[in-house]
Amino acid sequence: MxxxxxxxxxxxxxxxxxxHFVHHERFVPLAEGFSILAEKRLVDIQSGRTSEAQGLALSGHSGAGKSAAITHLLAMESQRLAEHGHGDTTIVSLRVPSPATLKFVGQMLLRALGYPIGADRHAWYIWDLVQHHLRERRVLFVHLDEAQDLASRGTKHELDSVTSMLKTLMTDPEWPVGIILSGTNELEDILNHDYQLARRMKTVRFESxxxxxxxxxxxxxxxxxxxxxxxxxxxxxxxxxxxxxxxxxxxxxxxxxxxxxxxxxxxxxxxxxxxxxxxxxxxxxxxxxxxxxxxxxxxxxxxxxxxxxxxxxxxxxx
Ligand SMILES: Nc1ncnc2c1ncn2[C@@H]1O[C@H](COP(=O)(O)OP(=O)(O)OP(=O)(O)O)[C@@H](O)[C@H]1O
Ligand SMILES: [Mg+2]
Missing domain, CATH: 1.10.8 (Helicase, Ruva Protein; domain 3)
Known part of the structure; x- marks a missing residue:
């Protein structure tokens, strides 16, 4: 030959x-934590109730398999949702952009939702649109990969405004959205600096x-x-x-x-x-x-x- x-x-x-995805034992707590979140949200939607959405944070060193695990999880969940008559709901996944300013994160999220918009808009306008489209497209979860980058660029002020916007999305009285964050161990520091965000999250760490x-x-x-x-x-x-x-x-x-x-x-x-x-x-x-x-x-x-x-x-x- x-x-x-x-x-x-x-x-x-x-x-x-x-x-091929390897179902290592470390995947179990992540998958379980996630399906509980998803179930709670679906029960709320079916019963016409709204309560705050909860989120999930996955941390681990580079190469631990975080992105692969979440990608697999979200694909499985989308399929399960479709099979159970929730094909109209959506899960959105994106990488935190750099610089991770409030405006730029909002812009990227809008783009991921299928509504690209120019940079000449105010941050509040962009996030208004984000919330609108999250409702319209019945988005259950937004996943932000490389979430440690929320803190790496920009000022402390930008980090605070992005995390407070994430809290706003989770507590939206009309359409709360679950936030999934994955990132290296510095993600843990971000959560430790914002208890209001941390208390709304389940946490999983992929150990070395x-x-x-x-x-x-x-x-x-x-x-x-x-x-x-x-x-x-x-x-x-x-x-x-x-x-x-x-x-x-x-x-x-x-x-x-x-x-x-x-x-x-x-x-x-x-x-x-x-x-x-x-x-x-x-x-x-x-x-x-x-x-x-x-x-x-x-x-x-x-x-x-x-x-x-x-x-x-x-x-x-x-
Ligand atoms: N469960 C798995 N089954 C099969 N392959 C895997 C699995 N987990 C990870 N991999 C492989 O390992 C590589 C690295 O994993 P991944 O990109 O998920 O790491 P990461 O934790 O997101 O790292 P980083 O923090 O650098 O982004 C992937 O490209 C994939 O090929
Ligand atoms: Mg990754």
Whole structure:
């Protein structure tokens, strides 16, 4: 087979593997917390009552799998809503824009609602429209990803006005909207500075994995990905220490561990292999980071000393 066929085929097979969502145990509290919120809101709508909507905040380090989890959750919920005769309701998801001023956040939200508007309007006008369209489109939830960015740019004053607007949306007497925030751990600081917002939120944190506690579990994950991928895992990737290496190389983040496994599988495809071995991990880690072998956690025995968030590490920098 020509090399180019191998590349195309690998890309197709990896794309299909990427489409698979892993239901890790950490997903359970998130999904449960969310379905309770959704149910309460639907009961209120059906009975013609309104009470304040509640929200959900998900925090975790970069690569923990927050965006992937919320995207999956919202897709499942949309489908469930449609199946239960609530196909007219909507869930809106967007990334917090930069700079996260009151006006710009409102503008982006309007755009996500399908009503782009020029920047020459006052913030109050934009948010008036936002509230109007949230009602019109029967929006149950608004999800803001990278919510820590609400605090990173702009002044404290802007942060206060955005959070108070979010509270306004949740407490709207006519059509309250649940707010879902996901972001890195600085999101926790935002909530800790605004108790009125925090008390209306359920919180979930995706903890980092420790190599000692999760090495085993990551091996199970690797095994199941190999099965899906149609590759036989060799003994060297089924050793407990290999599981620990994957966790460490992933900077202890669940999502990155999956990405590392998929990268290694891709390498095996590109080599035309029928099995997966440690060399696939070594090569794909190098491709990802351009780090010398001394800084490759799949090579060195004392891999715990390596800072897995560094790229381009060299023994002798010249
Ligand atoms: N449950 C999962 N099943 C399958 N793949 C996953 C899962 N969780 C994460 N991933 C993979 O890990 C990658 C990183 O996850 P994600 O983008 O969700 O991290 P994040 O926590 O949002 O990070 P950041 O804070 O940098 O945005 C995703 O692109 C996805 O491919
Ligand atoms: Mg993300």
């Amino acid at each position: 020509m090399k180019i066929d191998l590349v195309t085929q690998a890309a197709q097979r990896i794309a299909s593997l990427k489409g 994995l420790s190599p000692a506690a999760y090495g085993d579990e990551i091996l199970d994950l690797l095994d199941s990905y190999c099965e899906r991928a149609g590759l036989e895992p060799e003994d060297d990737v089924l050793e407990l220490s290999h599981g620990e290496r994957v966790v460490h190389a992933a900077a202890n983040q669940f999502g990155i561990a999956i990405v590392l496994i998929l990268d290694a599988i891709e390498d095996a495809y590109l080599q035309g292999q029928k099995t997966l071995n440690r060399h696939n991990f070594i090569r794909s880690y190098y491709r990802r980071t351009s780090c010398d072998a001394e800084f490759n956690p799949f090579v060195v025995p004392d891999f715990m000393r390596i800072d897995a968030r560094q790229v381009f590490s060299r023994e002798n920098r010249t």
